Amino acid sequence: MIRFLKNYFTEVFQAVKSLFLGMKLTGYYFTHPKEIITQEYPENRLTLNLSERFRGEVVMTHDEQNEHACTGCSACELACPNGTIKIINKFEINAEGKKKKAIDAFVYHLELCTMCNLCIQACPTDAIKMAQTFEHSVFNRNMLTKQLNLAGSKLREGVE
Amino acid sequence: MLSFENISHGLHNWLSAIMSETPVVLIELTLVALAAITLFAALGLILVYMERKVAAVIQIRKGPNRVGPMGIFQTAADTLKLVMKENFMPDSVDKFLYKLAPFVVMITAMLILAPMPFAQGFQIWNINIGVFYVTAISSISVIGVLMAGWASNNKYSLLGAMRSGAQIVSYELSAGFAILSIVALTGSLNLNDIILSQQDGWWIFKGHIPVWIAFVIFMIAVTAETNRAPFDMAEAESELTGGFHTEYGGMRFALFFLAEYINIFIVCGIGATLFFGGWMPFHIGHWEGFNHVMDYIPSSIWFFGKTFFLIFVIMWFRWTFPRLRIDQLLNLEWKYLLPISLFNLLLITVIAIKGWHF
Amino acid sequence: MIEEITTAKEGEMVINIGPQHPSTHGVLHLLITLDGETIKKLEPNLGYIHRSIEKMCESLSYRQFIYSTSRMDYLSAHINNHACAMAVEKAMEIEVPERAEYIRVILDELTRIASHQLWWGAMAMDLGALSPFFYAFREREVITDIMEETCGARLTMNYMVPGGVMTDIHPNFVKHVKDFIVQFKSKIDEYDTLVTDNIIFQNRMKNVGLLSAEDAISYGTSGPTARGSGVSCDIRKTHPYSLYSKLQFEEVIETGCDSFSRYLVRVKEMKQSVKIIEQLIDNIPEGDFVAKTKAVIKLPKGEFYSRAETARGELGVYIVSEGGTTPYRIKFRSPGFSNLSALNHMVKGYKIGDLVAIMGTLDLVIPDIDR
């Protein structure tokens, strides 16, 4: 009987102790507002640091002369698992009178993209890269289909 | 000094001076009703806001912080949203009971407000069986919950309501015993008498360890009775999605939600009254000087301070503990709390008879 | 045995748990038959998030199909990718550089910790304790930040390629992983204080959801679910791959067979993962991070199977190749699917509240079950 009572009370005591320790921990956090880790998003947009490797969307780099490095080889188009990229080529006649392949439009479907980075890996001329933008929401779905080469841009000299 | 007693007495005297007795009573009743409803709305907003902030800080986040400074208008905005929502009613519900249930729960919560001594001399109804009244009325709310669960014609709701029924009926016992232990000490069922008996110190300090035990049991039991985590069997969102109010939306849901918080306020108010002296300031025995200083703090602040502290403790429970299972919940009551509180009541009775308390 | 649930008997009640239900963590649909609160029968109904990854992979090249496996068990995306990459490497007999192996194992273990942390928080939430979820996410956030910095994504990384890893690790990688280990070690005790030692939690967990060792094997469970029943089934120990044969770590086995054992296995596994990372992080060798492979990978004709231990159990990748650039048939043996099959056996006779607790300890990820 005594043993039973002893067990009963140790049980109750242990139970209460475990509950009390839990409450002590949450109480600690309640009394230490410094532990708060909330990031207030739209306010901290300017200080938000995304890693330079963060995959936000595919962009094509253009230099000051509005030239890019895309030869239109469609390696990225083949590498893409989702059919995100569509390259429309045209043939330009250059100064020497030779026909030369160049891109007309580099169409990129952001709505299909899974940011898998395979196109960037596949690109032989490093013409495309991943940008760190992440605010992609738009009101119209069509706005997610983008043309990556800027208007009037042309292939950089010396890129084959 | 500004005190609720002066206001109520002044109002009564002024009204009596300008008209006969019947209109005075009628006007006063209307005023009391208006005051009660306002208090309800205000309390609901404040408590929901408080819950969200307490939860947020415990969970190392900021909580509502967009609507108004520190997000203080967040709950008002939420209420506005709920009011403006469509009063949706599923097709196969028992329409009468479905509509009635939120009001039963709400009106019960309002009724218990009557004998609550908010401040010195500020009480809607000074009834001589106050404690008895409170325990009696508070058990009506389970009927509202059962009604809601049954009328919704939803299996989750039904399960939630049945759990709630089993839970409230059993936990009323130990809550009752905890309350009885104070009644045994004071020898009165009148809430005002209980407060006045704590003039030389609150029962929690005067009554030795048994009163502490009674207090702990009271806190556990009322947490269960108000369906709060870790005893929120009736809602149990991870098991029963919404429990008895799964099928409710808009203002009807808001009434349940509000009633839950009002119930917390009431039980904590009762707890504060019984164990912490209600509006009675912190007095120590015969230290006249100290007691006098304490009296300068208005009695309403004492009452609300104590009540909100107890509410905080209940919230603290909620954001720390996992939920019990329904059979463990009943085990806890019938195997642990009830025997302990019975034994405890016996002890306290002996203390009261022998006058061993301070 | 899953019997057909058509009509309820007298006094029984059929309830749909899911597909939208807070504790199924996704779109799992369970049909349960109740007698009062006691569960009589349970029948899972799948397919709400079936994306036919296996069919899709039949038209993807061997470089491309790896990305889609991140979407199966998204919480151990790295390990899924690792298993797929291993299958291709095995078939092509590619020698993976030492550096790549180190990076892979470190990332695998980080993923495992992150996955278990999320599970820990989510399971506490299932049981009604909401705060642990946020504490778990605080530490998990550090890992996802490391992933973001090195792999470029936080959840579906697609960092493993056949022959190694996609890019070299970020210069800050080692430092940040070490910081994480310090932070994790200082916080892991909180997990025990808040949840493991809690009497309510223990009562909810102990002697609930019993799964004997024999049944665990028969039901094909793996990972912490089986190890909680005392079955040694850690692929990292039984069929070591990558660097695991060289590493010092223990296979956590608990013999309680109940929910609490499964819980303990996962909590202890987090500590073991930290131990593994500590052994590797300081001596990542210099060298290539990816082996030279052809631009177009063609697997030889044959059948290839690779096994890896994800956070949930054994992942098998079964590739049938016809010698072309795309797999002829691919089968992912997902741990969740087999673990789910044991659920009916485990919950019989317990209450609805226990169902939630048991599902929590199985750590089901629905896209993993449906694929």
Next chain:
Amino acid sequence: MGNDELLEKLKELFPDASIEQGNDWPELLFEHAQVADGKFLEVVQTLKSTNEFLFNYLFCETCVDWKTHFNMVYHLESTQYRHSMVLKVKLNHEQPSIDSLSFVYRTAEMHEREIFDLFGIVFTGHPNLKRIILTEDWVGHPLRKDYDDPINMIKL
């Protein structure tokens, strides 16, 4: 038991099956006629209960559509000896059916429902053979090579 030893033992036990060493494990291939009429269950029971094998863990069960026939593929492992093997059964394409293993390995129950759903293989003796992933009224079995769904399938 090592793979070579296992291979020898299996050859001894099943002289009429074609046995070869696969990439990882010994592969045992049966024609459907060899294991029809409940004989397949006997084979699996032998593998599971013979003391030398004790293949008690079915860790992968799947099917491959070879256009002319189906191959059921069972990956078995012994949790005691840690050796594995692959068991294959050739099924004809018109009316593929095989004994259900759900009473030998409980995990087979779900796997077989999935295979029934996606390949249309009928498992005789299965306690609850119905679609698990697709809806009950779905026509066809999507993982078959000849399956064509012009509405829902996106061709890249």
